[in-house]
Amino acid sequence: MNMLEKGICIVILLTCIISIHSVHGRNLHRYKRQNFSNKAWACSFVTCINGGKKVDTDTQCYCNCTDEYTGESCAIKIADITTLGVNATTGTTTTLRPESERICDGFECKHGRCNVDEGRYTCDCDKGYIGSRCHKKCLKDCVHGGCSTNGIDETCFCEYTWTGDFCDEKIPEVSNAWVWYTVGGCVGAVLVLFVVFIVLIYWMWKRREIIAMKIVHFFQPMEDSDGMLFDAFISYKSHPDDEEFVLKTLLPKLEKEMKFKLCLHFRDFVVGETIANNILWAVQNSRRTVLVISPNYLGSEFARFEYQTAQVETLRLRQRIIPIMFQDVQSKTDEMDRTLKNILETITYIKWSPETNEKENSKFWKRLVLSLPKRSDMEGSSKNAKTPIVSVISTKNDPYYSSVQLPSHKKMDTLEAEWTNKIGMFDVNA
Secondary structure, three states: OOHHHHHHHHHHHHHHHHHHHHHHHHHHHHHHHHHHHHHHHHHOOOOOOOOOEEEEOOOOEEEEOOOOEEOOOOOEEHHHHOOOOEOOOOOOEOOOOOHHHHEEOOEEOOOEEEEEEOOEEEEEEOOOEEOOOOOEEOOOOOOOEEEEEOOOOEEEEEOOOEEOOOOOEEOOOOOOHHHHHHHHHHHHHHHHHHHHHHHHHHHHHHOOOHHHHHHHHHHOOOOOOOOOOEEEEEEOOOOHHHHHHHHHHHHHHHHHHOOOOEEOHHHHOOOOOOHHHHHHHHHHOEEEEEEEEOHHHHOOHHHHHHHHHHHHHHHOOOOEEEEEEOOOOHHHHHHOOHHHHHHHHHOOOEEOOOOOOHHHHHHHHHHHHHHOOOOOOOOOHHHOOOOOOOOOOOOOOOOOOOOOOOOOHHHHHHHHHHHHHHHOOOOOOO
């Protein structure tokens, strides 16, 4: 199983965990909402008299009575309890209270105490009796609730935190910790997914995986309005093999077919200017520097100055380097200077495969195009690019570049030797 498949499995697993947490959270929320509704309903019936204070907490709602009174509404005077007859079996009162307690302006509570509050008459029933006037007997002992009867059957209606036939079973409290667990789990899962996604994309991008390069390219801004003259400067050794690859493979494909604007030293360098200044001008006016690396490239002083200059521009975040491994140089690492070694160690190169290998050849072009600047239109960034100051050799004739007359390799080698002998190697990293 490769890294991509493992990443997909992790994403699916975390998605399932988040779904389970969400369903559990909704169920708990529904239960707590219903529980809160029952509590509010129960508290609406609690009325405290005779100096009692109503207490409403997260778990219960009750009356805190003074020392002289008791009962759910603080309606029963403790001193009067001893004066009432109580049935030892049923616990109900067997005698009536005095009329002064039972009757208020003609409103009678048969087995209870009459109360007047702002012209409203209510009854506090003695144990074993219910009803608006305490006239119905209901003997069921409801520990945390009230008795109700239809004349035949007796049932208990419980306080909001109690349940059971006799309201003696405590409803388990739902801790608020589930909220934090759920939120924390979801946030953690999202963060893990995000980190895994970023790491996976970065790892794939570093390996030049096409799918990762497409994602990065999609979010990449357009680069054809930054004032640069060229999309890419091609750095290569003027050797028959390297030159043939650049002129017959890279140049027609990128410039004619895909409309990228390339900078080539034989065509675009300014006549009469020093080679060092031309190289600096080419690198600084190109969005990318493409290095065509081969054993011949390692011994070129021109190429060395070009990739050292490009590295400086890369460190300044003004462009990027695209190494193309045209021919294998792994066996010649001793001949590389530290700058080129650093480039190959930190930047994944694109390996050129023979054209007979169509699959690898197709991947090469996809990777190369996705590494080049992103254009705002299908015509390519060269449509709006400025014209170079001097074009040494005309390339207008067709077939493409067939009329290009290149300087001989011997002449280029002579120029390179003369330049090296005169000024030495200008190491921009020194």
